[in-house]
Amino acid sequence: MRKNMVAGNWKMNTTLPEAQALISEIVHMVQDETTGSPAVEVVVCPPFPFLLPVGKLLQGGQFHLGAQNCHQKASGAFTGEVSAAMLQSVGCEYVILGHSERRQYFREDDELLSQKLKAALAAGLKPIFCVGETLETREQGDTFKHLEKQLKDGLFHLSNEEFDQVTVAYEPIWAIGTGKTATSQQAQEVHAFIREQIARAYDAKAALNTSILYGGSCNAQNARELFSQPDVDGGLIGGAALKSRDFTDIIKSF
Ligand code: 13P
16 A cells, blocks of 8 residues: 655664664654654664564554565575564564665575565565666666666566555665765656556556655655655665654655
């Protein structure tokens, strides 16, 4: 179901005490400052070891727990890996899949991501599936072609029922951690394109019901303008999710 959403991807940051302090501050600030504001689902995605302790501090309501990755197999001899069922058992509702850092540094391709999506859905997790182009691809005028392929090969193999559980995140790689945000027009243009692709692959209802988040140097200053675009349903936040004041302000930007 389409909803306003702000998800914080903490990446490989924080120690346990830092993680606990950060989430406590965020929960208290949001509770103190957002009475009567429109409903926004907040998803917090800390590193694996902190899922359980951070989850305990979320206090339900609009706060939900997510992970940053999962393995494609259900269980077995895969030293160092974490399964979707493990994540579900510690309270995760969401899992980020297809992040450009996973694609780039860990060689995750569309085939592997398809398997991870299936594994996540089988364990009852809701995937936040990331797509996005490099600066080179954008400058060559191939952004839409690239996104079309990522969506088709990575995501659109899912059944209608499975796809219902998916949130899409558009994260232009040139905007991640660089301070260069896509303009609200650039974001809107791509989000509308993604929605159109969903309508083609599934139907108009699926397209209307899918939340599409923007990610890439989204911060407390630019969130309001980005989130006001008709096809931008919220944000997937990196750096600014590690600062309680900034993350709370982003949540308040709807
Ligand atoms: P930044 O907000 O730090 O650019 O990171 C975005 C991101 O990668 C979220 O997944």
